[in-house]
Amino acid sequence: MDPQLSLLLNGIVSGLLLGGLYAAAAAGLAVSFGMLDIVNIAHPALMVMGAFTVVVIGTALGLDPLLVALLQAPLFYVIGIGIYGIYHHFFERRGEEALQGLAFFFGVMFIVEVGLVMAFGPEQRFLDPDYAFITWRLGEIDLPLRMLVPAVLALTVVGLLILWLRRSFTGLAIAAVAQDAEALRLMAVDPVRIKRLAFGISIALAAMAGGALVVVQPVEPASGQIFIGRVFAIVIMGGMASLPGMVTAALLFGVVENVTATFYGPSWSPAVAFGWLLLVLAFRPQGLFGRAA
Amino acid sequence: MTDITRRNLGRLALASGAFVSPAALGQGANPIRIGYAMSLSGGLAANGRSSLLAHKIWQEDVNARGGILGRPVELVFYDDQTNPGTVPALYTKLIDVDRVDIVVSPYATVMIAPSMPVIMQRRMTYVSLFGAGVNEAFKYDRYFSMNVAGDDIKGTYGRGFLDVAFTLPTPPRTVSILAVDNEFAQKAAESVRHLGRQRGLRIVYDRSYPPTTVDFAPTIRAIAATRPDVVFFASYPPDSNGLLRAISEQRMTAPILGGGMIGPQIAAVQQQMGPILNNLVNWDVYSPEPTMRFPGVEAFQEKYRARAHAEQVDPLGNYLQPFAYAQMQVVEQALARVGRIDQAALAADMRANEFKTVVGDIRFSALGEWAEERNLFVQFQGIRDGDLEKYKRPGAKVILHPANLKSGTLRTPYGAPA
């Protein structure tokens, strides 16, 4: 096979795998920002925190990192509930989300990131599962397991989330709460309780994504900053509340980043993400798949 | 997992606090005060803190011998947080407010450069640690650099690596170059590019990447596709790790691979990478080979290794730590000869004399670099795992260049198991 073609195919495939992971990272934000209209800019920082807890717990107990990622989700659910409680009490109730609420999340992001630096130092961490260096080969295409397994896990979780949001009562309530909280109240469902639940889920998702991320590539406390742009870009490009749209956007993202890195060198990859976001914001703010506001 | 998994921040703060207070512990009257900023937190903290340990060991050695000129030595230092913005203010404070007698530099080019204007304005004699080409921009006449690269990185750096490459059974014809966007790495890459062309090598890949790059798989794939004979990387710790992992994952091989990767010199990386390092040919500054048994270095390393674990720093001390010790030795020897605190006299002395240190005999050039560069190129041989004990003994990192320190022969290819 022509070497350039082989490079391209590999770039696309590894991009899809990376994109699967990005989808997991953005899923939580699609819920909190897309559906609940809570601008949680601390989301990536919490994701990185999830990555670090996986490293610590996994190393200490000798467990597989993806297993730890799943197991720690309930803990982060509780953290999410706590954060929402504070946010609601001090900001949402008073109607001050715009300035103070945003600043609040910025402060949280900062506290988490600097806290991680203080606790772990600024260096990179990763945790190798047993299959870390195994690569399956399909002809010319490399499928490194360290990317395949987390991506499959991530996409499965997102898929389950989509199903749950569409089929279960609570899931439908979550989708409804942003559109019409009053109507929800009339159905004897407390909107605040629903939001709290949903926000908790979004943080749990972030933590799982972070844990999976640690298997794919090293993370450091500052990683959150690069991910902010990525996850917001993916959520916005996917059309805010549309999860399937978000997944598509995430996969596209991963592919474009990887193919750029392969053919133009890695220096321009970060700009790809944000460049796209700025363009989308300028010309099609409802995203590629969303409905116009 | 590295040794530096949890920083006991409280203990560190306490330790720094104890040293920062000018009323130092149990020092005698009229101490000689050496002031500097050092990276005790932030990205360079790992190397910064181990340099500090080396300095402390030197201080204890000197004071045990009765100090310099009969006066005990006191170290006055501040944490620069690996933030270049803090450096001018810190050195201004050290010199104008704390009134230290001697200043030395922080660690690494990015932290040394911002201090230069403050130093130059006050005409202080300045011995720096691991700065690359700092004085090219400033041309300061009282600057002395503890850095093996010498004056002419472009003309000399790549020579060692290419000389070793040309000892391959089949002479190499192609070379790939990948460098992080960073002063030293870019200069190193430029050297290899320049000398490589001179020696008739064809450059089949030549790119740079920003320090924040995390995923190297696409890049390594692209390099491997060009099938180079000589694979050269100039990278720094986080990315060196990423590169090596990507290389190992894709099972990339080449007759000779390595170059200017900063990372494999550090114990934590040697532990993590394990057998991936086998047959890597890489730039280095020190290896415990029989050809490098300079006076004092073994004693220093023994003391250092005894305390490294408690201080949570690099447990081997095979990288910049002997140079940090030597940095202070230069100050000590110059002071002893000059007999008083006189910046001009100290500078003249450092320019004119040879210094016998734990990293060998050193002379300084007109711009303050080492008159004779001593870029080592070593090869990791017989590496089957990440156990660190072997790195304390000769044989693990065999010196292939320069000729007068050579202690072994090249094994090929990279990618073959031990």
Add this chain to the structure above:
Amino acid sequence: MSATLLGTGTIPAPPRHAVFWLGAIGLGVALVVALRMIGNDYGYFAGYFVLQYVVLASAWNILGGYAGYVNFGAAGFMAAGAYAAIALRKATGLDLMPGILAGAVVAGLLGLGTGYLTLRLRGVFFSIATLCLAVVLQTLVVNWDYVGGSRGAYIVNPMEIPPFVSWGEYMFVVMLVLAIGTVGVARALEHSRIGAGLAAIRDNERAAEAVGVPTLRLKLSATTLCGALMGLAGAPLPYYSGYLNPDAAFSLSYAVNAIAMPLIGGAGTWAGPVIGAVLLGTLQQAATVTISSALNLWIVGWMLVVFVALFPRGIMGWFRRRR
């Protein structure tokens, strides 16, 4: 939305411009004299650090406190100013003053561009765009060899610059003038029609539009001004430290302080950012030479969260309520 400036509902006293300017200049002169008497350069460096934040915080406040639009990209605008100054110097050899002008212009244009792209949308999108802008800019700078890329750029400063005592004093005075100017502009804006328009936008943008306030134009002006002033804060930076690299220029501490200082001091009025900057800036500078390390930045983060939750009007707001 946050309360209006008037609070008590009474007619405000007319702003006494002369008092402010005379007072500010007097204070500035007093500072210079005091530092000369202390006699060492350290005071100038520490003072520059604090004053730079006065400019940054006041700039942020124009968009954030007055108009209610949060700008997360303060580091990006500041670095844009710094690198514009570096690029100008490399290209033409022009020094500090033209560099400051260039910095303000470039950063202002960036503000205008960002605003133009996103201000038609909800405020949230503008904030996210500013966040991303900082990253894009950093990638651009890192890849731009002309200004040194990742390696950074050097500026060799002269030792002395009469009639000033030292280069340190010169930089301090420059930043002092910039700070007084910025605060003056912020104050004048607050008491002007534009300020009233911005306050209307902050309170209820739709209602403001309905009564004919030219919201888009005002928002764009505020964004441009905010960006330009942040560029002003950043342009002298390479001259101050003699060396600048992207990590230092785009430091997260600028972004968080630009938000924390006005909010803690009291957004919505010109005095809040000044108080916040002086307080927090001095605290951080003191911490740098004592406890140092990341702990001192962490404290800023906590202070931001606590103040924003418990004292949403900041220190100025607390004073006003007591009256």
